[in-house]
Amino acid sequence: MRFEPVRTQSWRDAAVLPMAATIDVVFLLLIYFMLTASVLEPERDLASALQAESEAGAGRAADFQPQVVTVGDGRARARFAIGSREVSTREDLEAILRQLPKEGGVFVRVLPLATVDSAAAALQACKNAGFTKVSYVPAAE
Numbered sequence: 001m002r003f004e005p006v007r008t009q010s011w012r013d014a015a016v017l018p019m020a021a022t023i024d025v026v027f028l029l030l031i032y033f034m035l036t037a038s039v040l041e042p043e044r045d046l047a048s049a050l051q052a053e054s055e056a057g058a059g060r061a062a063d064f065q066p067q068v069v070t071v072g073d074g075r076a077r078a079r080f081a082i083g084s085r086e087v088s089t090r091e092d093l094e095a096i097l098r099q100l101p102k103e104g105g106v107f108v109r110v111l112p113l114a115t116v117d118s119a120a121a122a123l124q125a126c127k128n129a130g131f132t133k134v135s136y137v138p139a140a141e
Contacts, residue, residue: 105133
């Protein structure tokens with residue numbers, strides 16, 4: 001009986017990939033991504049919904065002024081303000097927004113010291129109140 005020593009493969013032998021197959025896969029992926037990529041207009045060139053609607057002419061929605069929700073820093077007694085009304089909770093803001101006409105849209109103006117949580121709560125309150133056109137506007141410092 002003839003016994004031969006068992007040959008173990010080193011990690012270098014196991015890590016060899018055929019170069020032709022690798023190049024084929026790379027080219028196929030490149031072609032796939034080139035064909036599936038869509039060529040879109042950059043966002044900065046797109047007109048906002050409120051601007052496009054006002055340019056469209058006279059209509060029922062063009063008769064309304066958009067509402068402006070101001071988000072403060074919360075150190076004062078009110079965190080949100082809409083017109084002369086000031087509220088401190090998202091639920092109160094949502095109740096006020098539900099009473100307003102929805103066609104004109106709403107701007108959420110965020111002051112520099114406002115927290116991200118306050119801004120997100122105002123945006124969510126606008127969506128929950130039924131506004132489909134919500135624009136985020138950071139206030140100038």
